[in-house]
Structure formats: structure tokens, C-alpha cells
Amino acid sequence: xxxxNVLSSNLFKIEMMNQNTFLGxxxxxxxxxxxxxxxxxFQGKTFYYKDFAFxxxxxxxxxxxAGIQRGDKISICGKNSARWAIxxxxxxxxxxxxxxxxxxxxxxxxxxIVDHSDSKMLFADNAIWSEIDEKNMPKIETVFSLDNFSxxxxxxxxxxxxxxxAPTYFKEKYEKGFFVNDIAFRADRPEELALINxxxxxxxxxxxxxxxxxSLWSNTKFANNSLPFIESGDNIICMLPMxxxxxxxxxxxISISMGCHLHFLGKTPSPQVLRDxxxxxxxxxxxxxxxxxxxxxxxxxxxxxxxxxxxxxxxxPLLNKVVYNKVRxxxxxxxxxxxxxxxxGGAALNPDVEKxxxxxxxxxxxxxxxxxxxxxxxxxxxxxxxxxSCGKVVERMEVKINSEDPQNIVGEILTRGSNLxxxxxxxxxATKQVFTEDGWLKTGDLGTMxxxxxxxxxxxxxxxxxxxxxxxxxxxxxEEKLNSSPFVGESLAISEDQKIIALIVPDKDAWxxxxxxxxxxxxxxxxxxxxxxxxxxxxxxxxxxxLQEEEFEKTPKRSIRRFxxx
Numbered sequence: 096x097x098x099x100n101v102l103s104s105n106l107f108k109i110e111m112m113n114q115n116t117f118l119g120x121x122x123x124x125x126x127x128x129x130x131x132x133x134x135x136x137f138q139g140k141t142f143y144y145k146d147f148a149f150x151x152x153x154x155x156x157x158x159x160x161a162g163i164q165r166g167d168k169i170s171i172c173g174k175n176s177a178r179w180a181i182x183x184x185x186x187x188x189x190x191x192x193x194x195x196x197x198x199x200x201x202x203x204x205x206x207x208i209v210d211h212s213d214s215k216m217l218f219a220d221n222a223i224w225s226e227i228d229e230k231n232m233p234k235i236e237t238v239f240s241l242d243n244f245s246x247x248x249x250x251x252x253x254x255x256x257x258x259x260x261a262p263t264y265f266k267e268k269y270e271k272g273f274f275v276n277d278i279a280f281r282a283d284r285p286e287e288l289a290l291i292n293x294x295x296x297x298x299x300x301x302x303x304x305x306x307x308x309x310s311l312w313s314n315t316k317f318a319n320n321s322l323p324f325i326e327s328g329d330n331i332i333c334m335l336p337m338x339x340x341x342x343x344x345x346x347x348x349i350s351i352s353m354g355c356h357l358h359f360l361g362k363t364p365s366p367q368v369l370r371d372x373x374x375x376x377x378x379x380x381x382x383x384x385x386x387x388x389x390x391x392x393x394x395x396x397x398x399x400x401x402x403x404x405x406x407x408x409x410x411x412p413l414l415n416k417v418v419y420n421k422v423r424x425x426x427x428x429x430x431x432x433x434x435x436x437x438x439x440g441g442a443a444l445n446p447d448v449e450k451x452x453x454x455x456x457x458x459x460x461x462x463x464x465x466x467x468x469x470x471x472x473x474x475x476x477x478x479x480x481x482x483x484s485c486g487k488v489v490e491r492m493e494v495k496i497n498s499e500d501p502q503n504i505v506g507e508i509l510t511r512g513s514n515l516x517x518x519x520x521x522x523x524x525a526t527k528q529v530f531t532e533d534g535w536l537k538t539g540d541l542g543t544m545x546x547x548x549x550x551x552x553x554x555x556x557x558x559x560x561x562x563x564x565x566x567x568x569x570x571x572x573x574e575e576k577l578n579s580s581p582f583v584g585e586s587l588a589i590s591e592d593q594k595i596i597a598l599i600v601p602d603k604d605a606w607x608x609x610x611x612x613x614x615x616x617x618x619x620x621x622x623x624x625x626x627x628x629x630x631x632x633x634x635x636x637x638x639x640x641x642l643q644e645e646e647f648e649k650t651p652k653r654s655i656r657r658f659x660x661x
Contacts, residue, residue: 117312118188120352122280128327128354129275134177137361142177148278154185160257161237165190170209172196173220173241175337175359180347182218187289188280194291195338198223206231208293212303285309291520292340294466303520310469313491313513318349324435327354330376334360340470341440345382377431384441392448393581396422419455426457436477438462442654447579453482461485463550467536468514473550484549496544505553508542509535560590562634576627581605582619585647589661594638598660600646
């Protein structure tokens, strides 16, 4: 009996030790959920946690044969998929550094990032590899397909020979099977480099954000502790880019660390595709960018409340609650019926949409982060969330506002803590510029913070427009008001000759639904701008507007590339 107690005690100690390292968290979760499904590709294969561990173990042998050393860089570029995730965790658990590249980058950017990061190995979708000119990536020695893990390119005779003999090698290695005790990840160190994530391609100076293991651990641990409604076996849809830290941390890392079942969308998240996926998967947690939520509200919900009996009922105090409850229930049903919370990030939520969501008591919250923090800075569960904020400063992070009165006077948001990056890869000048002398990261965002540590963002420092008499004008606030019109798809407020000009992309769907003619456009938008101006101070009123035929060019996380229109 004593020996059993000693064994139980030792296992408990091992589990507690694993809780304090990122790879320990992942290893422990794989052990605990060995026979449960881990990942499923859209209309494709399901990998159980034991399959996940098995594929990682196989890749480690390939890394060894390829001569990969601890600290070597391995790039991953492809659409969201189970093999993307397997490649990522195999890289880290082996001791190499993952370089995540957005598959939506143009080929010149992909080539540049692979070369700039000094990557020796690349995992890529076949479609992406077919477009790349490998002469522009001279340091790459090995390429694997993310479609099926086949070896596409090898400069190593040893690896080529190993690949040829792999069926025989693995048959002998796994002759007795692959079991839970065969998995043994290495121990990572807090300050050790885990991931390099590039925030841009070739359009600006390269900024490869270097995230250490403490950042991955801290972000994952916070999610584990702050989302008590998530349980092992729960379904989570991965629709944000895994190569972006928002999707990686809060769709992938949290899921694997908690024994959830990840479902990779693998295609453009149109409303119908999402509806079908939500209906099938029934997630409790959904991560989204504002654009998705705003489209659901503006195109599917609000129009129904502005006609028929609903239009009358919402004006009657007691009956409007019945209507709003039905609307809330229909939105929950849209997300599969089991929804507990929608976390919105990546940009500000339209204030009118937010007011509506508050009115119907929809379970949403808005978080705040940046790649340099891997990404989390602030978050609050939806029942504690404050309207127009972006959550409360999270554990192990600090925030201060560079202002003489942080609660009332806007200043730059500064942050530091466990989530923080090491710096920018091979870019000491950019690293030096983004940190204060005493180690605070300058986010570039402007805002205030209340006494409860809730952050309220006003805009980007670099976007701020100086008014004719020195007033601070935040274009995002003007754009929010413009975007509240159902006829505005998106907008930008820019400065020309010290005047505010609005660039407006009309919402073509709203135009068709209301059967409006093109010649009415100018008159209608004059009215929209006049209405917005009535809500603005004199120094920030819109002087004129220009209609845009095409949508604004955007980043992969759907932020407008503002610099192209200024």
C-alpha cells in the first residue's frame, strides 16, 4: 500500500512540475486525453491525442536525420490544418524555433521571411510551395508538405536515405505499439525562444516578434484559469489564422492544453459555412473579429427588427423584452445552441452594434492584445465586461497610461510582464524604439484606464490627426459613427490640407435590399455625413467625402492597411 502511495505522490509531483512549463502543460494534456479526439480537418481526418503524439514522435526522427539542432529555425506556412498544429508542436518539443508565416502573404513576403529568419526547414502547403522560387531561400535545406508530410526537398543524403527506409524503420520502432509512456517532451526554459511571428511581409521593415516560452505558458495558463466553462472534450472551431498569435493562443494552444477537440475550418468563413459548422460542432467558445459579429447583427438581425410586428413591439417596455429574448436565443442558435461566450479581438467593435448586444444581453466580450505580447494584455468574462472597454489587465501583466491623468486624459498605453516578447529578430533598432528605458513596451495605442484596471482604447498613436488648433482627432471615432449607417460597408477618415476627408465604401448588399439607384448615392451619403457631423465637435467635422468602388486593402486579420490611403 505504501508503494502505491509513493507512486501517486510522484505522479502528482510530476503533474505539478508540468503545470509550470509550456511543454509540460501540453505533454500532461496529451497523457490525460490519450484516447480522445484532438483535431479534425474540415471534411477530413480526425487525429486523436495519441495520434497527435505519434506524429510528433515520427517528425522528431526526421528532424534528427535532417541534422536539425536545438535553436534552429523551422518555418510553417499553410492554411489552418491538423498537420500545421502537429508541425508546430513537433518543432517546439524537439527544441527548434517555430517561424509562423501567414499563408495569405504574397510569395515575395513568404520568401523574404523564410530567408530573414534563417530557417533551415520549411513546412508548406503544396499550393504555396508551387508558387515559391526556392532560389530566394538559399538557407532552406529541407521542405515538407503540409498536405501529407511527404518530403518535397532535401539537401541531405542522410535524410533522403532515412526517408527511403522510413517504412521499415518505423515498423521496427513501433513493433510493440506507441503508448502514453512513450511520450516525453523536453523541459523548456522561461526565457528560451519558442516562436518568431512576423507582423508584416516586405511592405515595411521586418519585425519578427520573438516570443519566449514564458509568454506561451502565461497566455495558455491564463486561458486555462479564466474560462472555467471549457471542459475536456468540448469542441472548438479554429477559423482565425493559426499563424497569428490571437488564433494560435486562444483557439489552438488553449484547446490542446485543456483536452478539447479542435475543428479546422480550412476555408473562407462565409455566413453559410459558419452556420453549418456551428450547427455541427456546437462550440461553447467562439473567437471572432468584429467584422463577423457586425455582419450578423447588421444584415441578419437588425433588419428584422425594423419591419413588421417587431418594429412596434420593441417600442413597448414590457413586450420588447420578449422580442429581445427571442433575438438573443436566435443568435445563440446561430452559433450552434451551446454558446457560452464570444470573445472579440483584433479591432474595435462598432458602438451601435455593441449597444444592441448589451441590450439583448448577448454573451460577448472584447479583449485586447498584440503580437508582441503573444498576444494577451486585457480580457474580462462577459458578465464582468464594461461597455466600450477592451477588458481588464490580465494576470502577470501590468499596464500604465502615459498621461498626467490616466483615467480621464488619453495617453499611450504601455505594458510589461510575463507575456512580453524578447524583441524583434535581427532588428535591434526597432526593438530599442519600442521599449522605454525601464522596460515598458510602447503599444502605439492611445487610451485611458479606470480604477478597476479596465482599458478603454481611443485610437492608434500613429493614426491620430492634429486639428487646426492643436486638438487631438481620433479617426477611429469618426469611422465608428460612419460605419453605424447600414449603407456604409467600411470607411476611413484621413487628413488632407488640414481638413477631414471621409473615404467611404458603400455596402452593396444594403443598396440592393433597399432597391436604391446609383444616382441616389451622392445624395444619400451627403445625409449620412451630415448626421455624423451633428455628433462631432467642430474641429473634427468631415469636410467632404469620396466614394470608393473597391473594398480597402486589408491585412490577414482584416485590419485596413491605412497607410496606403493616407
